[in-house]
Amino acid sequence: MIIPENWDYFDLTVRVNGQDYRERIPTHLRLLDFLRDVLHLTGTKEVCGEGECGACTVLLDGMTVNSCLVLAVEAHDSEVVTIEGVAEDEDIAALQQVYIDHHAIQCGYCTPGFVLSAAALLRDEPEADPESIRKGLVGNFCRCTGYQKIVQAISDFRK
Amino acid sequence: MKYHLPSSMDEYEELIGRMGAASYVILAGGTDLIAGFDGGRPVPEHLIDIKAIPRMNGILEHREHVEIGALTTIEALRRDEHIRNHFPALAQSCEDFGSVQIRHRATLGGNIVNASPAADTLPALFIYNAMVKLRGIQGERVVPVQDFILNPGEVDLQRGEILYSIQLPRSECRSLFHKLGLRQAMAVAVVNYAIGYTIRDHHFTHLTVAAGAVAPRVVYLKTFMDAVADERIALDRAIALVDNDIAPIDDIRATARYRRTVLKNLLLNTLTELLADDRKR
Numbered sequence: 001m002i003i004p005e006n007w008d009y010f011d012l013t014v015r016v017n018g019q020d021y022r023e024r025i026p027t028h029l030r031l032l033d034f035l036r037d038v039l040h041l042t043g044t045k046e047v048c049g050e051g052e053c054g055a056c057t058v059l060l061d062g063m064t065v066n067s068c069l070v071l072a073v074e075a076h077d078s079e080v081v082t083i084e085g086v087a088e089d090e091d092i093a094a095l096q097q098v099y100i101d102h103h104a105i106q107c108g109y110c111t112p113g114f115v116l117s118a119a120a121l122l123r124d125e126p127e128a129d130p131e132s133i134r135k136g137l138v139g140n141f142c143r144c145t146g147y148q149k150i151v152q153a154i155s156d157f158r159k
Numbered sequence: 160m161k162y163h164l165p166s167s168m169d170e171y172e173e174l175i176g177r178m179g180a181a182s183y184v185i186l187a188g189g190t191d192l193i194a195g196f197d198g199g200r201p202v203p204e205h206l207i208d209i210k211a212i213p214r215m216n217g218i219l220e221h222r223e224h225v226e227i228g229a230l231t232t233i234e235a236l237r238r239d240e241h242i243r244n245h246f247p248a249l250a251q252s253c254e255d256f257g258s259v260q261i262r263h264r265a266t267l268g269g270n271i272v273n274a275s276p277a278a279d280t281l282p283a284l285f286i287y288n289a290m291v292k293l294r295g296i297q298g299e300r301v302v303p304v305q306d307f308i309l310n311p312g313e314v315d316l317q318r319g320e321i322l323y324s325i326q327l328p329r330s331e332c333r334s335l336f337h338k339l340g341l342r343q344a345m346a347v348a349v350v351n352y353a354i355g356y357t358i359r360d361h362h363f364t365h366l367t368v369a370a371g372a373v374a375p376r377v378v379y380l381k382t383f384m385d386a387v388a389d390e391r392i393a394l395d396r397a398i399a400l401v402d403n404d405i406a407p408i409d410d411i412r413a414t415a416r417y418r419r420t421v422l423k424n425l426l427l428n429t430l431t432e433l434l435a436d437d438r439k440r
Contacts (some may be wrong), residue, residue, distance in 0.1 A: 008161050027162040028202045030193065050194035051261055052345060063263040069193045070264065071186075073162050074208065117259065138344030139258025 016041070016086030018137045025072050031071035032056045034072035037081075043112050047141075054140035057113035058082050064120045068141070081113035092119050095155055095157050100154035106144030114140045118154050130155055160202045172296050175208065175319045178350055179199075183207055185321060188264040191273050209321060211302045213282060215268075218242065225323045225389040226292075229268025232281075233257070236267060246327055248283040251336040253318050257279075258345050268322045271304065274314050275347075277372035281308065282353035283336050283392065285369035285377055287327045295320030308376050332357055337429060339421060341412060345406070348372045349413045350422045354429065358437045373405040373418050379424075380404040387430075394434075399425045 007026045016039060022074055024036055035041045035058065044067060047055040051066040058067045059081040086092040096115055098104075105111050114137065119126055121136035128136060134147070134156050142150065175183075183205035186192060194204055207325035209215065209230065216230040218239055225241065236242055237253035256262055270280045271291065285296050289304040293361070296319040304325070307315050316322065332355040340346030350372050357365040366388050368380040385401040386392055407418035 010162055027206070028160045028196055030196055051190055051257075054258065054260060057260055060263075064260045065263055066190075066260045069190050069261075071162075071189065071193060071196070073164075074186075074189070074210070115282060120259075141262040 010076075012072055012076055012091045013159055014072075014075050014077070015079045016080060027071070027073055029072045030068055031058070031070040031072045031075050032067035033059070034075075035067060035080070040041060041082050041084050043123065045109050047109065047113060047115070048064070052141070053111050054113045054117065057140065059116060059120060063119075064117050066147065076117075080115070086115060086119055095122070095154075098151070098153040098157040102149050102156065104145060104149040104153040106142075110140060110142045110144075112149060114142070118150075118157075119130070122154070126158070128154075161162065161205045161368070163205060163207045164211050165207065165209070170255060171207070171209065171212060171321070172319070175296055178205060181205055185209055185272075186275060187269040187272075188232065188266040189269075190261050190265045199292055199385045212275050215287060215323060222292075222329075224329060225327045227267055227327070228350070229271075229322045229324055230266050231268075233265045233267065234259070234262035237262065245284070245329070245336055246287060246332040246334070248336040249280060249327075250357070252279045252338070252351070254285045255338055255340070255343055255370065260433045263344075269308070271325070272316065272322050274308050274310070274312050274376075276311050276375055276377065277348040277351065279348065279351060279371070279398060281377040282351055282369040282371050283334070284325065284327075285379060286332075286334060286355035286367045287330065290326040290328075291322055292326060293317075293320045294323040299323075301326070305377075305379070308336060311375050320375075330355070332367075335429070337425060339425060347412060350418055350425070352422065352426060354426075354433075356433065357432065361434060361438055362390060363430070363434075366430075370405065370422060370426075372412075373407040373422055375406070378404055394430055395427060403424065 009024050010027050012023050012025050025047050035044050045055040047053045048067050051069040056067040057064050061078050117140050129150050133151050165174050179279040183252050184203040186206050186208040215228040217228050233253045233256045243250040253300050284304045286312045291304050291307050292301050329362050334355045336353045338351040352370040355367040366384045368384050371377045380401055383402045386397045401423050407415040409415050
């Protein structure tokens with residue numbers, strides 16, 4: 001990445017999807033931009049850019065965060081998992097499959113964020129009922145399908 | 160933007176000393192601060208990330224009070240058994256706070272320093288008579304949270320100071336928090352309030368109510384709660400006194416008139432239910 005002279009930079013060490021990276025980045029770069037523009041992991045989407053919609057959800061040290069509200073420097077020496085990372089894991093790939101099976105996807109732009117939130121929810125609450133699933137997904141917006149199919153997909157995966 | 164990550168209070172103070180008059184911004188959870196770093200707003204000259212300063216994250220139980228590190232996340236507070244049992248209004252205010260993702264990053268200290276008139280944790284902190292511990296190059300001071308909040312977005316924080324922890328004195332009162340938003344999640348409150356109370360012989364012998372989003376700062380409903388505690392007037396008449404304690408405005412979420420009406424209705428409903436529950440025992 002080319003960094004203009006008047007910007008300050010930081011040498012970031014971070015593990016993303018199990019792979020270690022060391023990159024010189026501008027200090028004000030958001031984690032979202034680091035993932036998309038530096039690592040070219042474009043599965044993480046940006047919609048609102050202000051933490052409302054959850055499309056940019058990733059796991060930072062195991063916890064869901066909006067990557068538009070975290071600076072890349074804050075992920076220094078941490079572990080990040082994006083949708084590209086969960087797809088390699090058998091269980092969570094199966095979670096992606098239930099979204100497909102239930103037609104819980106229309107345009108698909110919100111889906112990576114939804115899958116990460118659902119994966120974290122099911123890890124912490126394997127017995128989550130539909131009410132808990134809805135509560136666990138409050139930070140993810142879908143503007144196409146509505147939420148019924150998404151909740152059904154996750155409930156079905158749980159069985 | 161220079162990024163600083165002091166690893167101790169000493170290092171932080173040394174950094175502040177070295178910076179002279181340069182402008183800086185403190186970074187905690189960043190959920191309010193970083194929205195806008197995509198080019199919308201100019202980034203600060205210096206950013207001081209305080210997350211590596213030890214002992215600022217966690218809950219310590221003392222005999223007289225509970226001390227919450229300013230960097231304790233909203234999600235940690237929401238899940239904490241001790242907070243749920245002893246300071247339920249605070250735990251409830253963390254329940255519908257933002258989203259899961261926001262709660263994983265947002266901190267109690269950040270919610271206070273951000274000083275939003277609609278801040279979800281502030282009404283609870285007001286009724287618990289919370290004290291904020293401030294540390295900086297001039298030493299340490301402890302001030303009541305209601306004196307710390309000055310105006311929307313403005314707090315009594317001197318240059319070089321940070322909000323270090325929040326102290327909640329132990330109390331025998333019961334308490335609760337209620338929020339009305341346009342939807343349940345991810346919504347700034349239209350009104351919110353916390354109530355601290357003691358009921359004896361089917362009356363409120365003690366009542367503290369603090370409400371948010373109805374004035375430039377979170378406010379105690381002083382004339383109302385005094386009237387109720389004195390038993391000078393019945394609840395359904397006293398409720399009109401709430402109008403003296405608040406100064407709401409019209410904004411994108413609600414009109415001032417709606418806020419007045421809905422706060423009085425919700426509050427009357429809550430208090431009536433508390434008394435009815437008490438009679439059933």
